[in-house]
Amino acid sequence: MSRRVIARAYGGPEVLAVVDAETAGPAPGEVVLEVRAIGVNPFDYKLYSGSFGADPAALPLGLGSEAAGVVAQVGDGATGPMGPLSVGDEVIAYPLSEAYADRLVVSGDSVVPKPASLPWNEAAGLLAVGATAVDTLDTGNVGSGDLLLVHAAAGGVGSMVVQLARMRGATVIGTARPENHDYVRSLGATPVSYGDGLGDRIRVLAPDGVDVVIDTAGGDEAIDVSVDLVRDRSRLVTTVPGRRHAQFGFRIVGAMGPDGMEPRKRARTALVDLAGAGDIRVRVARTYALSDAATAHTDLRKPHAAGKFILLP
Missing domain, CATH: 3.90.180.10 (Medium-chain alcohol dehydrogenases, catalytic domain)
Structure with missing residues (x-):
């Protein structure tokens, strides 16, 4: 029983x-x-x-x-x-x-x-957040030298995206509530507050825009800022797809994506090794x-x- x-x-x-x-x-x-x-x-x-x-x-x-x-x-x-x-x-x-x-x-x-x-x-x-994060990074082809914008960088998936992206050599800007800025900073990203003027605040850090966006928040603000800032719309990635994400060509990861759960399954052993070694938290x-x-x-x-x-x- x-x-x-x-x-x-x-x-x-x-x-x-x-x-x-x-x-x-x-x-x-x-x-x-x-x-x-x-x-x-x-x-x-x-x-x-x-x-x-x-x-x-x-x-x-x-x-x-x-x-x-x-x-x-x-x-x-x-x-x-x-x-x-x-x-x-x-x-x-x-x-x-x-x-x-x-x-x-x-x-x-x-x-x-x-x-x-x-x-x-x-x-x-x-593993749920870690494997999802790997899926987003692979889908966006995030690598060394990329400037990555992560929406909801203090969340479960977002925080793992930040850590893994930094290990790949990317520079990361992460949106978060002010009370979570120290946490986002500790993960290796530069935090930016949500709300009116978000795009302008990110432009100060990325005057030429960003290479990749990973949206784990959803919502119109994240979509509008992402579309405005990314240089190549094929590198817009989301874990929370909606009608407007589809309209602007965001790529969807996970069970609703074209490859289902297979990319996440493949990520498990490497994530366990990294966590066991203390390289991700x-x-x-x-x-x-x-x-x-x-x-x-x-x-x-x-x-x-x-x-x-x-x-x-």
Whole structure:
């Protein structure tokens, strides 16, 4: 028996409930995880809000794309991207579809080893944002000498984009709220405040415009400034596509992009190595009990300190 969080209907966080569920043993190629920590991401609440459709037949919905835990059982032939899996292995699992649980049955292909140096909370919050960041950087072909503008640079994906872009040799300007400027600066970017005059403030730093834009914020301000500043519109990239993004030719990454999840899967092992070595950091803003998932989602929709939200079973 396990505890898991489901969405009973489409709506706000009030539709979330904790239920008991039977956990089957692993089939061939699968493992059972005793979960230690779970990453919370905006995609999770968008799923049950109806942003991607509201098919009643899909209810109840399981939530969560990433978790970290210990392998408790191993099915025949279960192998991860880095080799065979064994009981007792400390691992990170991504991508998943129902990670909000204290016990999971997952495909071995979704499991990579957790470095001993990486705390559980940080491990659980690494791969969804990290792999998305790699996807955006590859899509925008970001490299040495590029001047990159990142919208929402203090957010989960944005902060990882900044760190990885700096490792590639890019110079980064990041939009953020004033209270997050020190954090953005610590990651290696020059922070700029949102709001009226944003384009003018960036022009002071980039009088000739920027080479690449990665928009992890969405909204008209980010779109308008990006289109005005980028020198080559083929290097406009977004993780939050909308009608106006399509109008101006932003390239879409992730599950909604042309290559689906494959670029993110390929990024996992390198990200784990970097995090284990301390070369990239996952900032954890808050932790919540699994039973408080609705509270976590309510808080995630409000302005909050920079960093990931983590659920603890």
